[in-house]
Amino acid sequence: TGKAYDDPMWDQLLDQMSFEDMSLLVNLGGWQTAQIDSVGKVATSDCDGPAGVNNFITGTYGTAYPTEVLMAQTWNTDLLYDLGLAMGQEYADVNNYGVYGPAMNTHRSAFAGRNFEYYSEDGVLAGKLAAAQVNAMATKGTYNYIKHFALNDQETNRCAFLLTYSNEQAIREIYLKPFELCIKNFDGTQIAVMSSFNWIGTVPACSNEDTLTTILRNEWGFQGMVITDYDGSYGYMITDHCVRTGNDLMLGFSSQASNQLTNTESATLNNALRTSCKNIMYTIANSGYYTNTTDDGGMSNMTKLFVTIDVVTVLLVVLCMALVIVRYRKKHAKTTAEVTPEEKKEE
Structure with missing residues (x-):
C-alpha cells in the first residue's frame, strides 16, 4: 500500500512535480487520471458506475446489476457486501479500479430523474448499505467515487445554475447522512467523492468549502480525492476555485477556458495544487493499480x-x-x- 497520508515522503514526491505536472493531473480527469512521468505515476481508468462496469471510453462492459432502489428494498447489508465483492471483482478483472459510484442522494420525489441510482429516501438506510458495498469493493482494489456530493436534487436543468436551498439541520440530518455514514464506516484506505452539478445556495457544490473541506475533511476525517461531475462548458466549474476549496480533480479533458491556470507565481494556488495532487495520488497509490498484480498486456479476465x-x-x-x-x-x-x-x- 501507499505511504500514510501524513508521511513526510509525500512532500518529497510533490517537490518533484512542476506547475505543469500539477495542472495536468488536476485538469485531465475525464474517465481517467493522467500519467505523470516526473513522479512515476501511472495513467488510470475510471468509469461508471452504480450498476456495474460501463466504460464507453475503452468499450469495456460487465454485468448489469440491479438498481440501487432494488438493493435497498432488501434491507440487507450482508447481501450488499456480497454484491460489492462480485462487482469489485469485475472491475479488478478489467483493470479499471476507479468507480463512479455508488450514488446515494435522497429520494425527495418519486419522479426524480436519477432515483434508480439512489438507494432510498432514508439517509440511514442508504448510508449503511453504501458502506457495506464500498467496503467490499475496496477489498478488490477499487476506489469508489461516492456521489453526488451534495444536495443533488434533480436532473432537469442540472447544469443550468440549479440553486438548491435548505437549512443546516435538514442538510445534516437528511442529505449528508448517507455520505457521512459511508465515510465514517469505511474500513479501507482508498475512497473518493464526486461533487455535484447543483449549487448549494449561491455557491457551486464543486467549489463549496463548507461541504468539501469543513464537513467532509475536517469533521468526518475524509482522506482521499474529490472529483467534479462532468466538466462541460458550463462556465462555473473553475479549476482555480475548485482546488482552493477542496475539489481535487476535474472530470473533463482540460479543454475549457475555466480549466486554464495562468497565475503560476501564486503561492496559494501552488499550495492548493499540491494538496489536490497529494489527494489524488494517495487514493490511487492505495488502489489496485499499485497493490494488485499489474496487467501483463494480455486479455483481461x-x-x-x-x-x-x-x-x-x-x-x-x-x-x-x-x-x-x-x-x-x-x-x-x-x-x-x-x-x-x-x-x-x-x-
Missing part, C-alpha cells in the same frame, strides 16, 4: 470470460444443428427402409 461464453455458445449451436441433421437422416433412412418390395411392385 472479463474478456477471457466473455470469449469463453461466446465459444461455448457457438459450439452448442453447432452441436444442436448436428443433432437435428443426424436425426433427420435417421428418420429419412428408416422411412425408406420401411417401403416393402410389394409396394414397390405395385408402384
